[in-house]
Amino acid sequence: MNTELLLNHVAGQWVAGQGAGSTLADPVTGAALVRVSSAGLDLAQAFQFAREQGGSALRALSYGQRAELLKAIGEVLKAQREAYYAIATANSGTTTADSGVDIDGALYTLGQYARWGTALGDARALRDGAAVALAKDGAFQTQHVQVPSRGVALFINAFNFPAWGLWEKAAPALLSGVPVIVKPATATAWLTQRMVADVVNAGILPAGALSVICGSSAGLLDQLQPFDVVSFTGSAETAAVIRSHPRVVSQSVRVNIEADSLNAAVLLPGADAESEALFVKEVAREMTVKSGQKCTAIRRALVPAERFEAVAQALVAQLGKTTVGNPRNESVRMGALVNREQFEGVLAGLEQLGRHAELLLDGRAAPLVDADPSVAACLGPTLLGNRTPEATDANTAVHHLEVFGPAATLLACRDTAHQLALVRRGEGSLACSLYHHDAAALGAAALELADCHGRVHVISPAVAKLHSGHGNVMPQSLHGGPGRAGGGEELGGLRALGFYHRRAAVQAAPDVLAALGPLAELSL
Known part of the structure; x- marks a missing residue:
């Protein structure tokens, strides 16, 4: 078999899956293009590395600094735009105009979140409403805050938008300070893998901040822990399997679903x-x-x-x-x-x-x-x-x-x-x-x-x-x-950050609340 085997990026390393894997084909000519395999990957290590290394490094940055990372990602992707169009034509069978809906839509979304993130400045947490008095004269108050979730964002994506489907989720996740592991649909995984490869090879993000697993999704949900989040786009049948997975149920893992729709x-x-x-x-x-x-x-x-x-x-x-x-x-x-x-x-x-x-x-x-x-x-x-x-x-x-x-x-x-x-x-x-x-x-x-x-x-x-x-x-x-x-919500401006944050109420004296540090106002 002469087709190239696309590598997975996990635990900060490029790793080949075992076996022949699945072959991606041109939907017009039927020609074999590339192969993908996730067999044999150490998924436990991949998730742990992303949480501990990628998550810690991202949270050490402010929203403004993470917005600069998104801006840099956009610049790298724009430089490779023509290559992405060629992959889309070969692997998805789309016209130039239709490829643009996916690829240019992804670039536009990244740019928007980079701009919105810049406005959040040097804060590392979000203020959720004004402080409210719990005692006379406001001497004891409650302030709701939103802080980045200390887990992994696992994306299981659909075949129809290999570019936009990645970045419309990854942009708010990375801006929030949450590392991403993406599992693109096998049929069109080539474009997603290439985009991740270009960003990783450019050295923009901390190690573990962005991972890609191409091939089977077997075992991914088994790695979930309480502070992880899952975003899935696909069929209602698969969505039901994800929602009922023992790890999702027992660990109360937050799940966002986009499923069937009779628009x-x-x-x-x-x-x-x-x-x-x-x-x-x-x-x-x-x-x-x-x-x-x-x-x-x-x-x-x-x-x-x-x-x-x-x-x-x-x-x-x-x-x-x-x-x-x-x-x-x-x-x-x-x-x-x-x-x-x-x-x-x-x-x-x-x-x-x-x-x-x-x-x-x-x-x-x-x-x-x-x-x-x-x-x-x-x-x-x-x-x-x-x-x-x-x-x-x-x-x-x-x-x-x-x-x-x-x-x-x-x-x-x-x-x-x-x-x-x-x-x-x-x-x-x-x-x-x-x-x-x-x-x-x-x-x-x-x-x-x-x-x-x-x-x-x-x-x-x-x-x-x-x-x-x-x-x-x-x-x-x-x-x-x-x-x-599916009952899910994505995008909506900075509303998207809510999925990757945890809301908590801090009850304290006003001087303690003031000492929480700079809190960004989440203007919607």
Whole structure:
């Protein structure tokens, strides 16, 4: 076997996993790229080294100093940007534009946390609210503080964002003073491993502050201790395994989950032509960006029944312009799914959804550019639909089955109340977008849906050229969602630091509280 075996970085050393490992392949050509293996690693030593060496060194720095580390990481990564794009094309099958969503999104997020961290200055702990008197004349008070957790941040990431998925978690963790061990999804581990290698080899971070384990996740959860934290992105089934792991349960390990999500886009009744056009544009974009392999992608598109035919025709026309195939060809606008296994899974999911909805656009019929359909994991955008509110009501599968690819279902609805009730049948999602020209209608719907979403993205003609996009996760806003979406929270500006800190109340005389040292004000 001639493919290179990617090394793991643990306990401050580069270590090869044992055995042949798993081979990563080009999802368009099927060519073998590199191999990964985590077999034989001393995981106990890896976690201990990260806690004791990496954690101690990071906590010795102030927030401002750690922000400088993030800035330096960003500079190193920017210098290797073209290499990352090449890896993404080969390993993820993404076009240049789609690779940018991942890679440039990661760089932007790192830059934001570097700037926010600089504002926290030379403090090493956070003030959580003002001191409160517990006795007469304020002679005895309580001050809530947040201090960095003295454990490891274990990241178990998904395949669709090997760059952003690492740095949107690692930036707030490292800024908080918590060392990181990342286990990227095997299928696309190459980009994550390369980024970690570039940062480690640049000597920016203390030894043990950043580790990467490529291959199987077996044994990782067995290493967890009470002050560690786990952040997982992936399926609800795997999330349940993590939450119920004996170490997580017995040690009360803090866990953040981002899981399945049946995100919705809603064209409210009575919307003007411009709002309807914005709806069509956004649904089509979310179906095709990264071949629909985004946890925030639109899966359910809800429209008034009287507008179903017009919207369906507009969507089919828009999606029909999407060229699919080898991302190396400049004419291609949508590349591949991550591998043939995912390709087959999407086809199986579409077959299930198709039992409850009409096929409006068949992605299997899309001609492929510079790609062999018997090898490439390429599929054109697929649109399903329920033309009547009655058919929509009968379609239970669309609210429970997420097809993780370039697919969505258009649903005819009776009125606003019907739309909002249908959205809630998704049982918690990462994102929902609303479309209309009337501020009052949009505001009322947004608050009605806020409790079952991590983010409500409201699009009116006033922000037609300004909004960040339904599926784009911005570091300034919360990312996560209740219920089916995992019940987790990430980003949201400096709110993200809370996951990596421990809150405590210090009860003392005012002079003792003043002696706690500089406490940064956590301005949200």
